[in-house]
Amino acid sequence: MADEATENAMKAWRAEIEAMHTAGARFVVLAGLDLIGKLEVIYLFHHEGQLKEVKLQVPYDVEFPSITDLFPSANFVEREMVDLLGAKVKGAAPFLELTEGAGIVAPLRKNAVNPRPSGKPATPPTTPPATPPAAPKEAK
Amino acid sequence: MSMLSNSLKNLFSKPATRRYPAVPANIQPNCRGRIEYDMTKCIWCMMCSRRCPTVAIESDKAAQTHKVYRMRCIACGACVEACPTDAITMLEHYADASYAPTIDTYHQEGPIPKPAPKEKPPPCEPSEAPKKA
Amino acid sequence: MARTTVVPIGPQHPVLVEPIHLRFEVEEEVVKGVTPVIGYNHRGIEKLMENDFKKNVFISERVCGICSHQHSTAYSQAVERVMGVTPPDRALLIRTIMFELNRIHSHLLIIGLEADAIGYENMFMQCWRDREIVMRLVEMVSGNRVHYSMNQPGGVRRDINDAQQKEIEAGLKQLEERFADLEQIMRHDQTWNSRLKGIGLLSKKLAMDLGAVGPVARASGVDYDIRSTRAHPYAAYHMLKSFKPIVHEAGDTWTRMIVRMEELYVSAAIVRECISLMKPGPITAEVKGNPNGQAWSRVEASRGELVYFVKGVGKPVMDRVKIRTPTFANIPSLGPMLMGCQVADIPPIVTAIDPCICCTDR
Numbered sequence: 001m002a003d004e005a006t007e008n009a010m011k012a013w014r015a016e017i018e019a020m021h022t023a024g025a026r027f028v029v030l031a032g033l034d035l036i037g038k039l040e041v042i043y044l045f046h047h048e049g050q051l052k053e054v055k056l057q058v059p060y061d062v063e064f065p066s067i068t069d070l071f072p073s074a075n076f077v078e079r080e081m082v083d084l085l086g087a088k089v090k091g092a093a094p095f096l097e098l099t100e101g102a103g104i105v106a107p108l109r110k111n112a113v114n115p116r117p118s119g120k121p122a123t124p125p126t127t128p129p130a131t132p133p134a135a136p137k138e139a140k
Numbered sequence: 141m142s143m144l145s146n147s148l149k150n151l152f153s154k155p156a157t158r159r160y161p162a163v164p165a166n167i168q169p170n171c172r173g174r175i176e177y178d179m180t181k182c183i184w185c186m187m188c189s190r191r192c193p194t195v196a197i198e199s200d201k202a203a204q205t206h207k208v209y210r211m212r213c214i215a216c217g218a219c220v221e222a223c224p225t226d227a228i229t230m231l232e233h234y235a236d237a238s239y240a241p242t243i244d245t246y247h248q249e250g251p252i253p254k255p256a257p258k259e260k261p262p263p264c265e266p267s268e269a270p271k272k273a
Numbered sequence: 274m275a276r277t278t279v280v281p282i283g284p285q286h287p288v289l290v291e292p293i294h295l296r297f298e299v300e301e302e303v304v305k306g307v308t309p310v311i312g313y314n315h316r317g318i319e320k321l322m323e324n325d326f327k328k329n330v331f332i333s334e335r336v337c338g339i340c341s342h343q344h345s346t347a348y349s350q351a352v353e354r355v356m357g358v359t360p361p362d363r364a365l366l367i368r369t370i371m372f373e374l375n376r377i378h379s380h381l382l383i384i385g386l387e388a389d390a391i392g393y394e395n396m397f398m399q400c401w402r403d404r405e406i407v408m409r410l411v412e413m414v415s416g417n418r419v420h421y422s423m424n425q426p427g428g429v430r431r432d433i434n435d436a437q438q439k440e441i442e443a444g445l446k447q448l449e450e451r452f453a454d455l456e457q458i459m460r461h462d463q464t465w466n467s468r469l470k471g472i473g474l475l476s477k478k479l480a481m482d483l484g485a486v487g488p489v490a491r492a493s494g495v496d497y498d499i500r501s502t503r504a505h506p507y508a509a510y511h512m513l514k515s516f517k518p519i520v521h522e523a524g525d526t527w528t529r530m531i532v533r534m535e536e537l538y539v540s541a542a543i544v545r546e547c548i549s550l551m552k553p554g555p556i557t558a559e560v561k562g563n564p565n566g567q568a569w570s571r572v573e574a575s576r577g578e579l580v581y582f583v584k585g586v587g588k589p590v591m592d593r594v595k596i597r598t599p600t601f602a603n604i605p606s607l608g609p610m611l612m613g614c615q616v617a618d619i620p621p622i623v624t625a626i627d628p629c630i631c632c633t634d635r
Contacts, residue, residue: 027484028571029597031582044569044580051569073484076605077597084319095312108320143458147395156402168409170431172416193328216331216422217430 010064013056017067020045020054027071032081034109039087043067058087066091084108165234172215173233177206177246181227184252188219188228204248211241275300280616284313288390288620291630295607295623299616307611309604314634322594326352326564329591330425333581336596337632338419339382342375343574344581345424348594350507351570351583352426356560362509363554364428366547369509370441371415371423372572373540373547377448378407379575380533380540383627384455387530390620391468396458403451410444413437428557438548445541452537459534466527473526473610473622480524485606486599487577488532489626493524499573507572513546526625533627563589574599576627598632 020027025047033040035057043054058064066089068075078092086106104112158166188206189197196212197219199205220228278299284292292313298306318336322329333348334341346368353360360368385400408418414433415421423429433441459465475485480493490497498518500510510516519535521528564585571580577599584593603626610622 026481028578029580029582029595031593031595033584033593042582044582051571071484072482073602073605076601095310107317143393143396143399143462146399146454146458150399156405166409168413168416170416171412172422191327193325193331214331214420215417217416218328218331221430 006058006062009057013054014065016054017043017070020047020052021070023047025052027067027073030074030077030081032085032087032108034085036110039085041081041087060086061088063088063090065089068092167232167234169232171232171234172217173231174210174215174235175208175213175219175228175230177208178227178229179206179246179248180253181225182206182248183225183227183254185224187222187224191218191222193218201252204252206246208244208246209241210235210238210244277305282619282623289623289628290386291628293604293628293630293633295619297611297616297619302616304611304614304616304619307608309607311604311630311633314631316635318635319594319596323591325589326585326591327426327589329594331422333594333596334420334422334424336598336635337629339379339629340375340574340576340579340632341420342371342423343572343579344596345422346372346508347570347572347574347579347581348583349424349426350572351568351581352560352564352585354568354570355564355566355583355585356426356562358427358558358560360428360558361555362512363432363551364556364558365509366512366551367429367431367433367556368424370433370544370547371411371421371429372508373543374407374411374441375421376540376575377537378404378411379627380537381407383624384459384530384533387469387621387624388465390624391464393464396462396465400455403448403455406444406448406451410441413440425557427560428555430557432556433551438551441544442548445544449538449541452534452541455537456534459530469525469527469530469621469625471525471527472614472618473529473625475524475606475610477522477524479609480606483605483609484602485577486602487574487627488529488536489577489603489606491518491520492528492532494520494522496520497578499571499578507570509547509550512550513543516543526621529625563587564591576600576629576632577603596635598629598635600627600629601633604628604633 025045028044028046028051030041030043033042038057038059041056041058043056045052045054056064064087066074066078068078068091075092078089079095081087082089082092082094083096084106085108106112184199184201184204186199186201189199193216194212194214196209196214198207198209200207215230217230220230280297280299282295282297283289284294294310294313296308296310297304318332322332324332330345330348334345336344381400381404385397385404388394388396388400411421412418414437415423415431423431475489475493477494480490480495485493485495486497496518499507500516501518516539519532519539521532564583565587567582567584569580569582571578573579579599580597582593582595583591586592607623607626610626611619614622
C-alpha cells in the first residue's frame, strides 16, 4: 500500500534512473540500508569518471520495480537485497527459497530475530592446569 | 624455457618442500605468533581486552588474572600496541597443536603496581598532500 | 532426438576450489543452459561489521584470504574518507607495495589453478613454487603469509625499513625471471594453448551489459581499471608514472590468463617505483572521534572492482557496511561464456573468471 508521497518519490527516482541510462552511465552497485520502519536504497552509477548516487526511501512493504530492464547487471545485487533485507522488488526472485520458519528472515534488519537466544560465543572447555606456560623453545 | 625443460631441471634439484615439523620451519623475523604477558608490569588499565577484536582476552581486575583464549587469538597485535606499559609481547612462536582449546591464565602476585610516568612520543603530523594531480 | 540431462557441478566438486552450485542443462556433451546458485559460504560479514570501526579492519581482512589486504585497504580508505583523515605519503606507498605484492601472489595462484583445472599438474606446482617467493617477502614485512594485518584507519601499522626494501628488490628480480619463463610457457605450450584458446567467449557488449569487471572485462576490450582513474585516486597510484592498464580484445579464456600474466610485470614495476619514491616520515595519521557520515570506496582488487560502502552515525559502532566484491559482479557473465561449450570445457572456463566464492557470499 503506497501513499501518495511514496508514489511521487518512486516516480522521481524512476525518472533519475532513466536519465542515467540515457546518459550511458555504468551501474556499479546498490546499497540497502535499514532505517527502522523504512528502507533506503542507494544506487551508485559511474559516468565519465564521476560517481553519482540515486537514492530511494520506501516503507518496508512497498513494492518497487527492478532496474534490470535498463541495467541487467543489477540482477544479483537486487536479489541479494530481497534475501537479506526483505525488500520487495518487483521482478527479482529471491536466491534462497526458504520454507516458512526455516531461518532468520531479513537478517540485515536492525531488529531481526536471532533464533539462537544468547548472542555470546560458546565457551570452550578449560584444560586442567591453569599455570602460565614455560618459556617456548627457540624456533630457529 | 618450456615446461619440459623446467621439469627436467626440477627433477635434478632438491625438493621445494621442507619436512616440517621434523625440520624447523622457515620463519622470518618479526613473524606473528603467540602473545605473552609480563605480569610485573600490568597496571590493569584493561586496554588489551577492550581492543581485542575476537574477545580472546578476559581480564579480571579483582582477581588480578588475564585469561587468554588461544583458539580465538588471531595474532593481530592490537593488544601489544594498546598496552601502555609494554606488558604484552608477541613471540615468533607458531601456535602449538593441542587436543582441546587452550586457555592460559596469567596471574599477578602482590598489589597492583603504580604506572611509571612514561614519556609520550611526539604526535604524528600528516605529511603534505600529494603535489601531482 | 536429443535429450536434456541436468548435470549439477558443486557445491562439492573436485575441480572447484570453493562451493558454488552450477546447474547445467546438457544435450549430448554440449551445454545448453546454466543456473548459478550462490550462498554456500555466507558468514554474515556485513552484519558482523556492525561493530567497533577499528576492529572491523580485522574482519574485513578475513572476508577473503587471497585478496585480504585489498579488502582492508578499501575499508580503511572508506573510514578515512568519512572522518576526513589523510594518511601520510609513506603510509600510502607501503599500502601500495603490499597491495601489488598481494596481486602478484593472487595471479600466480590463479594461473596455477587454471593449469590444475585442465589437469596440467606440473605447471600448477611450478606456479605455486614461484609464489613462495612472494609469500616469503610478505611474511618478512608483515609477519603473516596471508592476512597481512598491515592496515588501520589512518595509515599502516608496520614499516618497511631499508634492509627489507633491498630484500624486496632482490625477490622481485628473482620473480621477474620466473615471470619470463611463465610467459614462454603460457604463449607457446601446446597443452595450454590447445585446451584454452577459443573457449569461453564473451563479447564486449555483453561484458559491459552484465557488469563484468577486472581481467574478465579487460580481456574483452573494456578499458576499465580503477588504478588509472585520475578522478578518484586511491593509495599511491597518483604518484606513479609506470602504470598502464592491460587490455586485449579477443575475449576468450586464453586471453584472460594472458591479461593476468602481463599484469604481473606491471605489478612488479609498481612495487619497484614505490620503493624508489619512499621518503622518511610517519606511517600513520591520528584518528580521533567516531565516524559520522557515509562514503564509498573502490579499489582495483586482483579480480576486479571492489566497492565498500560505510556509514557511521557518530558512535564507535558502524551502522552499515556494504561490500560488493568483483566475483559477485562476474558470475552473471558465466552464462554467455558457458553456452554451447563442451562439458569438458566447464572447469577451465569457470576457473578463468577467478572465482572467489568467499568474497561472493561474504
